[in-house]
Amino acid sequence: MLSPSCTMACSRTCSRILGLSLGTAALFAAGANVALLFPNWDVTYLLRGLIGRHAMLGSGLWGGGLMVLTAATLISVMGWRYCCFSKSVPCLSLLTALFSSGLALLGALICFITSGVALKDGPFCMFDVSFFNQTQTWKYGYPFKDMHNRNYLYDHSLWNSVCREPSKAVVWHVSFFSTLLCISLFQLLLVVIHFINSFLGLFCSLCEKQ
Secondary structure: OOOOHHHHHHHHHHHHHHHHHHHHHHHHHHHHHHHHHHHHHOOOOHHHHHHHHOHHHHHHHHHHHHHHHHHHHHHHHHHHHHHHHHHHHHHHHHHHHHHHHHHHHHHHHHHHHHHHHHHHOOOOEEEHHHHHHOOOOOEEOOOOOOOOOOOOOOOOHHOOOOEEEOOOOHHHHHHHHHHHHHHHHHHHHHHHHHHHHHHHHHHHHHHHEE
């Protein structure tokens, strides 16, 4: 059976790994969101205001990015300077763990929900409205949002036949929002592990003092 001091050392090591992993995931999330602002790496769509609301919301930048990165920094500090927390007030470690977990959980959850809704609604692009039996010819919008009889995520024949501009809009949209969805899900998993690890470290620190 592991001693409390040995378990605390493992807990500190785990915090360092979790902090590094969360920080790396946050940077990837921010990068994926930036890519969504520049379809086909073309800045003109952003300058013309032709970017979808899900990408403009920037949940990968401030949610899965900045908020998670801030939490990752706190977690890393707890891992590298855990003794400073334990020697002062045990509750300080718990409060820091709760705050960092809550911050990362909120940021990752916002990014996860936004990415899921974005994949459901489909890309913002120019499409032929006559395809939907209307009078106008071309307009920008969400052509797949009200397409209840067919799901564009499974029907790949729609990917190149509906959206005219930007080119490969569906591929770009699906690729990067799927990436954001996976990253935020990974972040949520790391938050749960951090929460358990923090309580384990706090419990062992209390046992060591007795």
